[in-house]
Amino acid sequence: MNRNSGIFLLILILFCACKQDKEGCVISEKVSGIPLELTIERLERPLFEAESEEDIAYFLEEHPYFSEMYLRDDLYPSIGHLVSTLYGIPKDTLMQELYQEVNTNFPALDKLETDLLTAFKHIKYYYPDFEVPKVYTFVSGFTTDLYMDNEMIVIGLDYFLPSDHRFQPPDLPKYMTDRYNRDHLVPMIVTAISSRYNKTDLGDNSLLAEMIFYGKAYHFTQAMLPCTSEEHVIGYTPEELAACYANEDFIWTQLIEQEAIYETNPFEVRKYTGEAPFTDAISPDAPGRVGRWVGWNIVDAYAEEKDLDLVQLMNEKDAQKIFMNSAYKP
Known part of the structure; x- marks a missing residue:
């Protein structure tokens, strides 16, 4: 077969020919019984529902690590400047619409919590020193899709709207945005963690x-x-x-x-x-x-x-x- 011929057989084969059949998959009791808890905190809500700059200031005080590492508060002349900037975000019509679309498409995060917890239990099983990070969601206006370190994961839910949604990340080509959805989200997170x-x-x-x-x-x-x-x-x-x-x-x-x-x-x-x-x-x-x-x-x-x-x-x-x-x- 010649590369220049452009021939690449697109044959749909049964997935039983692939590595594993996922139907009827059962998680080991040794893993499922590991005592871990996870609650995802939705940080987009206190931002978009803030009624005053004081609400924003309180939000930052309650989440200092998020403010430092994700919002990069050190890049602002003062915390007051950051507060003013954040308070102005929900006043933007498109940002408010984007927030409402995220709420519509992600009314609850139960499955995301369950899938992440399953992954974290497996990691803990193989690596007992693994500590469950805090997990937050946010709506950044397509600024950051995923932020991750050992202590915190921040998921930009606006990046994971359906691939046919009118709001799409402007900085990513379609062949990438097609996999920016809820089915790929947890595998993306776990693959990133694997680098440790x-x-x-x-x-x-x-x-x-x-x-x-x-x-x-x-x-x-x-x-x-x-x-x-x-x-x-x-x-x-x-x-x-x-x-x-x-x-x-x-x-x-x-x-x-x-x-x-x-x-x-x-x-x-x-x-x-x-x-x-x-x-x-x-x-x-x-x-x-x-x-x-x-x-x-x-x-x-x-x-x-x-x-x-x-x-x-x-x-x-x-x-x-x-x-x-x-x-x-x-």
């Missing part, structure tokens, strides 16, 4: 190292969200994922024939793993980030071949070792 535990060799800048890094991240996310489908973990549509499986041999052959996996030029590496509507280096019909997907398959194969638990896998820094010992063969 994903040990890497900082001296290895090869495409292979990048592929393995993302492969470990997705393996981690799938382990923490075992009832979540693969397409929601990686952010592919069912059709894109099915096409990848149907053409796995072709994708791998292209990577080998182009001697791409040992490429270290960051611009070349990005062609295979960077955000894009398609992976043109493989085929114009291949979905973007396909190198990450191959990396995930290699990591899964390595973990199975060596019978490794999650912590052992995440601690392995050597991408070459993972690849050579994976026995990966499409």
